[in-house]
Amino acid sequence: MSRKSRIFEYVCQHSDAAGLTTAMVANAMAIARPNVSKELNTLVREGRLRKLDGRPVHYVQTTLAANDSVVTPAANQATRSQVAPVTSGAPDIFSNMIGAHESLENQVEQAKAAILYPPRGLNTLIIGPTGSGKTYFANAMYRFAETQKVLTNPQGLITFNCADYAHNPELLMSHLFGYVKGAFTGANEDKDGLIQEADGGMLFLDEVHRLPPEGQEMIFYFMDHGTYSRLGETAKNHHANVRLVCATTEDPESTLLQTFVRRIPITIQLPAFNNRSAKERLELLKALLSIEANRINKQVRLTEDVVQALLGSVTFGNVGQLKSNIQLVCAQGFVNSIENDSEINITMDDLPQNIRSGLMTVASNRHELGAISELLDPVLIVKPNDGPAPIRNKNDNYELPYNLYEIIGDKAALLRREGLDKAHINRFITTDINLHLKSFYKQTQMEVSPENKLAEIVDQDVIDFTKTAQETIQEMLGYNFKDNFIYAVSLHVSSFIKRIQAGKPMRQMSSDMLAMVKEYPAEIKAAEVLKHGLEDRYHLPIPKSEVYYLAILLISLKSMQLNGKVGVLVAAHGMSTASSMTQVVGQLLDDFDVRAFDMPLDMDPTVAYAHVKKQVQTLDAGNGVLLLVDMGSLTTFGERIEQETGIAIRTIDMVTTPVVLEAVRKASLIDSDLDSIYQELVGFKGYSRISRNLPVTDQKKAVKPAVANHDDTAQRAIVAICSTGVGTAERIKSILDSLLAQNFIEGITVFPISVVNMTARLNQIAQTYQIIAATGITQPKLDVPFISLEELLQGGGEKFIDQLATGLDAPQTSDVEAQELTPELCERYLGDYFTFLNPRKLTTILWQYSQTIEQHMNAPMTNAFRIDLIMHLAGALERTAIKDEITAPAEELPGVKDSAWFPVVHQANQQIQNQLQLTFSAAENYYIVQLLETHQAQVVAQ
Numbered sequence: 006m007s008r009k010s011r012i013f014e015y016v017c018q019h020s021d022a023a024g025l026t027t028a029m030v031a032n033a034m035a036i037a038r039p040n041v042s043k044e045l046n047t048l049v050r051e052g053r054l055r056k057l058d059g060r061p062v063h064y065v066q067t068t069l070a071a072n073d074s075v076v077t078p079a080a081n082q083a084t085r086s087q088v089a090p091v092t093s094g095a096p097d098i099f100s101n102m103i104g105a106h107e108s109l110e111n112q113v114e115q116a117k118a119a120i121l122y123p124p125r126g127l128n129t130l131i132i133g134p135t136g137s138g139k140t141y142f143a144n145a146m147y148r149f150a151e152t153q154k155v156l157t158n159p160q161g162l163i164t165f166n167c168a169d170y171a172h173n174p175e176l177l178m179s180h181l182f183g184y185v186k187g188a189f190t191g192a193n194e195d196k197d198g199l200i201q202e203a204d205g206g207m208l209f210l211d212e213v214h215r216l217p218p219e220g221q222e223m224i225f226y227f228m229d230h231g232t233y234s235r236l237g238e239t240a241k242n243h244h245a246n247v248r249l250v251c252a253t254t255e256d257p258e259s260t261l262l263q264t265f266v267r268r269i270p271i272t273i274q275l276p277a278f279n280n281r282s283a284k285e286r287l288e289l290l291k292a293l294l295s296i297e298a299n300r301i302n303k304q305v306r307l308t309e310d311v312v313q314a315l316l317g318s319v320t321f322g323n324v325g326q327l328k329s330n331i332q333l334v335c336a337q338g339f340v341n342s343i344e345n346d347s348e349i350n351i352t353m354d355d356l357p358q359n360i361r362s363g364l365m366t367v368a369s370n371r372h373e374l375g376a377i378s379e380l381l382d383p384v385l386i387v388k389p390n391d392g393p394a395p396i397r398n399k400n401d402n403y404e405l406p407y408n409l410y411e412i413i414g415d416k417a418a419l420l421r422r423e424g425l426d427k428a429h430i431n432r433f434i435t436t437d438i439n440l441h442l443k444s445f446y447k448q449t450q451m452e453v454s455p456e457n458k459l460a461e462i463v464d465q466d467v468i469d470f471t472k473t474a475q476e477t478i479q480e481m482l483g484y485n486f487k488d489n490f491i492y493a494v495s496l497h498v499s500s501f502i503k504r505i506q507a508g509k510p511m512r513q514m515s516s517d518m519l520a521m522v523k524e525y526p527a528e529i530k531a532a533e534v535l536k537h538g539l540e541d542r543y544h545l546p547i548p549k550s551e552v553y554y555l556a557i558l559l560i561s562l563k564s565m566q567l568n569g570k571v572g573v574l575v576a577a578h579g580m581s582t583a584s585s586m587t588q589v590v591g592q593l594l595d596d597f598d599v600r601a602f603d604m605p606l607d608m609d610p611t612v613a614y615a616h617v618k619k620q621v622q623t624l625d626a627g628n629g630v631l632l633l634v635d636m637g638s639l640t641t642f643g644e645r646i647e648q649e650t651g652i653a654i655r656t657i658d659m660v661t662t663p664v665v666l667e668a669v670r671k672a673s674l675i676d677s678d679l680d681s682i683y684q685e686l687v688g689f690k691g692y693s694r695i696s697r698n699l700p701v702t703d704q705k706k707a708v709k710p711a712v713a714n715h716d717d718t719a720q721r722a723i724v725a726i727c728s729t730g731v732g733t734a735e736r737i738k739s740i741l742d743s744l745l746a747q748n749f750i751e752g753i754t755v756f757p758i759s760v761v762n763m764t765a766r767l768n769q770i771a772q773t774y775q776i777i778a779a780t781g782i783t784q785p786k787l788d789v790p791f792i793s794l795e796e797l798l799q800g801g802g803e804k805f806i807d808q809l810a811t812g813l814d815a816p817q818t819s820d821v822e823a824q825e826l827t828p829e830l831c832e833r834y835l836g837d838y839f840t841f842l843n844p845r846k847l848t849t850i851l852w853q854y855s856q857t858i859e860q861h862m863n864a865p866m867t868n869a870f871r872i873d874l875i876m877h878l879a880g881a882l883e884r885t886a887i888k889d890e891i892t893a894p895a896e897e898l899p900g901v902k903d904s905a906w907f908p909v910v911h912q913a914n915q916q917i918q919n920q921l922q923l924t925f926s927a928a929e930n931y932y933i934v935q936l937l938e939t940h941q942a943q944v945v946a947q
Contacts, residue, residue: 008036008922009044013053016045017066024063035919051272052115098148103288108281112273116142119271120150120248128228128249128268130213130257133275136325139252140164142275143209146250150207157246158205165199165208168215177220179236188237200233204245213251214260221265224249228268278323283376286316293328294387297335304348304388305335309381310364311351316377317363330360348386463499470542471495474535478559481531496670497558498539501551525560532556544744571672571679572624575665576602576617576642577635586665599669600624610638618646621654629653629679631668631686633660655683722774724767725757726781733794733876734758737780740797744806753777753809760939761894761932778809782873783939794876795869828852831872835879847882850920851875857913858937861906863944870940877936881929882917893928901930906937 015034016025027045031038045064048054057063099105099113119127129146131139147162170177179188183198199208210216216224227233228249232241249269257266278286290312298305307315315334319327338351353361367374471494479486523529532555536547577583583601590599600620604613617639621630632643632654643656657664664686671682725737734757741755754774758766760783767785770776778790780797792805828848835844835851855874859866866874884891901907910933918924925933 008040009047012036012041012044013048016048016054016064020065022065024057024065026061026063028061030064035915050266051274052270098145098152102145103292104281104285108276108285112142112275115271115273116146117149119273120146120153120155125246126150126155126248127270129251129271129273130266130269131250131252131273131275132257133252133254134277134323135254135321136323136328137275137277138324139254139275140209140211141324142273143250143252147207147209150248156206156248160202160206163199163203163206163208164211166211167220168212170220174217174219175236177216178223181220181223182233182235182243184236185238188235192237195235198235200227200245200247201243203247205247207248207250210249210251212253214253214255214257216261218262221262225262225265225268278319278327283373283380287312287377287380289324290315290327290331291385291387291391293324293331294335295389295391297331298387298389298391301335301339301349302389303342303346304386305338305351306348307351307385307387308353309378309383309385310353311356312381312385313367313374313377314353314356314361314364317366317368318360319363320366333357334360463495466542467499467502468495470538471498474538477534477538478531481534482527482559493558493670494535496666497555500667500670502543502545525556528556528559529553531559570626571628571682572621572626572630573599573633573665573668573672574602574617574620574624574630575599575633575660576604576613576639577660578604578637578639580605582635586660586662590662590665590669599665604639613638614642614645617642618650621646621652622650625652629655631672631679631682632656633665633668634658635660653679655679657683657686720774721753721777722770723753723755723778723780724770724776724785725755726760726763726779726783726785727757727794727873727877733873733880734781736876736880737794737797740802741780741806744802750806750809759932761935778805780805782870782877782936793869795872831875835875847879850916851878854878854913854916857916858909861909862941873940874936877933881925881933882921882923885923885925885929890926891928891932893931898927898931901927901934904934904938906934906941910934910937 012030012034015030019025019033027038027042030036030045031041034041045054049056049064052067054064055067057065099116102109102113104110105113116129119129131142133139144162150156151159165181167177170180175189178184179196179198181198182200183196184192185195186192210224223233226241227245227247230241231246232244234241234243251269253260257272278289281289294305294307311334315327315330318330322329334351334356335349337355337357338349341355342349353364367377468491471491474494475486475490478490529552532552535555536552539545540547575583575587577586580603583603587599587601600623602613602617602620617632621632624630630652634640634642634656636658640656640658643654646652647654657668668682668686671685723741725734725741727734727737738755738757745753745755756770756774758770763783763785767776767787776787776789778792779785779787780792780794782794784791784793790805790809792802797805831852832844832848835847852875855866855871858874859871907930910930914925914930
């Protein structure tokens with residue numbers, strides 16, 4: 006249950022006619038007063054609560070909120086009898102809406118109240134994330150108003166997208182309110198606006214948060230008075246009766262004028278797709294599948310895992326994203342079942358990777374998986390007309406304006422006549438499907454920025470590193486790069502790491518190139534900075550040769566001289582296949598040159614050959630041309646053109662967008678060589694997805710002894726100790742593994758172990774390994790060097806490893822001067838060593854947790870133990886959030902409640918539950934108690 010819902014429930018249960026104040030609710034529920042105030046005011050705006058006169062303000066449940074329906078401040082003195090009754094016998098449009106009696110029950114009641122409230126209804130604001138159905142809901146409201154005959158002049162729902170004119174108030178005013186002759190150049194006659202067109206009906210203002218303040222003022226004046234003036238007039242002598250429905254994805258408190266918000270008495274909050282019940286999500290999926298079945302006029306058969314993958318694939322676009330994903334997989338299924346007249350079959354093999362990974366998303370949540378599995382059969386069959394009759398929505402951003410299946414069928418027939426086999430037909434049409442859908446959705450809210458497109462190919466962390474490095478490099482070199490720095494360097498770094506992961510040798514640089522690069526000392530120095538940055542961030546030993554290639558890249562980005570470089574030409578069948586690929590490259594690498602040739606299916610190959618030949622001749626700058634093609638006759642053009650023109654050509658078939666990106670990136674370098682680029686592209690496997698602590702096993706072999714003064718035949722080990730043996734200990738292991746690799750020290754294994762049964766585990770390890778050092782939250786009784794977790798995190802690990810390498814045998818604690826532990830320092834640690842956590846949000850919460858624990862300790866908490874505790878708690882939160890459960894000894898779990906620390910932990914956990922809505926498992930509580938008991942025992946022993 007959300008915080009707002011819990012507050013509303015508390016007020017309903019505990020308030021009488023006098024009501025409750027903010028302080029009363031905050032104290033009773035142990036929630037920060039500002040958060041309570043925010044939620045109470047939100048509930049007032051929604052009409053679920055109302056304020057009583059006087060100071061301090063008291064809140065009571067509104068009389069019209071008996072069923073959680075919203076009655077707004079403008080109408081909060083009303084009773085249900087003041088709302089016009091639903092016309093008997095008229096169809097209830099909302100009855101077929103999925104969720105109308107569950108997650109949307111309150112929203113439907115609000116909508117009906119807004120439509121029926123006398124005498125002219127109430128203006129409404131619909132809030133919800135992208136793709137949650139705001140436009141669909143507004144259309145349903147209009148249809149309901151039609152059936153209830155409350156509109157005096159229904160013209161259909163008039164829609165206006167405020168984003169189209171966000172920065173032009175005058176144009177906005179002319180569209181909304183109209184203009185008079187002579188108001189501006191080209192205004193040759195009087196013209197009414199959308200307000201007049203919607204007179205007696207309903208106007209839907211989509212993306213209302215994009216209205217500039219001037220536009221909002223014009224609208225709320227009209228809402229207040231019902232009068233307006235057209236552009237070019239001074240007197241407001243026009244009158245209209247319009248019901249306004251607005252929609253936004255943003256928080257109205259921060260994006261709209263308060264004077265505007267106050268004039269909209271009803272706010273309807275639509276839930277995100279993943280906040281709806283499993284039953285509703287499955288019903289939505291079936292309804293959307295039914296639409297596709299109607300278009301194809303075939304039944305659709307899906308396996309259970311496909312259904313789960315589709316439901317799990319919804320990450321940001323809600324119902325809209327689900328709709329587009331269903332269109333994509335149905336189109337692919339249609340291709341594979343094109344010869345089946347009665348149905349199309351969709352299996353996991355038909356799903357692209359981004360949708361297929363949705364299965365793992367569902368599987369990672371056992372509760373979610375169970376709820377969905379209970380509702381599913383092994384096979385789901387959806388027939389045409391299975392779903393509810395759709396509500397007309399001419400402004401649906403996710404609705405294709407054409408029948409994609411007719412296009413697929415026509416192209417498949419044409420390709421068969423051309424003699425292509427089924428595999429090639431499927432491959433070509435699959436590419437075409439993706440291009441059609443991507444082209445269409447570029448116009449929708451799901452369009453992504455060029456940087457987001459880069460993030461689909463390159464790990465986001467590489468992009469973040471490059472953006473940070475750009476500022477430093479620009480300062481060193483004294484000039485500003487364009488955006489292509491981010492794209493080019495990110496791709497280069499990602500490709501380099503992929504090469505390391507694949508165990509491929511580094512390229513050798515020719516002596517001529519080496520001599521040329523050394524003429525650019527500033528770029529070499531900047532490349533050295535990049536090298537050190539990469540080593541620090543990814544714990545990779547970067548060879549010297551890579552410095553020179555980075556320098557070449559910087560030189561190339563600076564000069565952008567194309568003469569003498571390899572040309573790149575992409576040629577593919579279809580109306581836009583090749584140009585779409587090069588368009589992506591153009592957006593990512595905007596100054597890099599690449600040409601495209603689209604070969605329509607009905608084009609004679611001889612005509613296509615002439616076009617390709619001409620393009621090759623134009624592109625050649627002396628180093629030849631790389632020809633990237635998809636299939637068919639295009640694969641034969643290169644050899645023939647080379648014979649006729651003498652231009653060196655290398656052809657790569659089965660082209661993909663990443664291949665084009667890599668080809669253009671390599672060709673842009675000033676040392677580009679046609680044969681070397683061709684050889685590297687032949688083995689190109691895409692860009693890497695990396696972790697921050699990438700283990701290195703295939704790099705430069707050890708140049709130092711593993712540890713001096715020890716038997717070289719023994720296996721050596723370092724133990725990393727935390728309360729559980731996982732989480733924090735695993736991160737310590739990762740840090741040490743990276744440090745060992747950077748110092749080229751081999752033959753040392755790092756063991757993460759738990760303080761629980763630590764002695765027994767150490768004895769077990771010692772039977773096979775020689776334990777040479779220890780680190781973590783407690784120092785074991787071993788005669789070996791030890792470094793605390795606090796010192797390790799503050800940079801002492803480097804010196805600690807040096808001590809091992811130089812053969813220090815006596816117990817040795819690192820003498821790194823520890824920084825004073827502050828919340829800011831903890832935030833840095835959390836950001837460095839945890840993947841899924843928001844350190845800015847969590848630091849304060851975990852610091853408060855440690856203070857709660859400290860109140861029950863006999864002595865002040867040391868810095869070392871505080872960071873140990875906070876790091877452990879962060880690991881527990883991360884495991885809880887991603888459903889990565891740990892186990893504890895079953896025989897010891899019941900006894901943990903007998904510990905004196907258990908009620909303290911329970912109290913501290915309540916803070917986590919109230920603030921984050923996360924509950925630790927019994928196993929997590931067990932290890933927290935163990936951590937506290939172990940620390941207490943150490944303090945007593947000292």
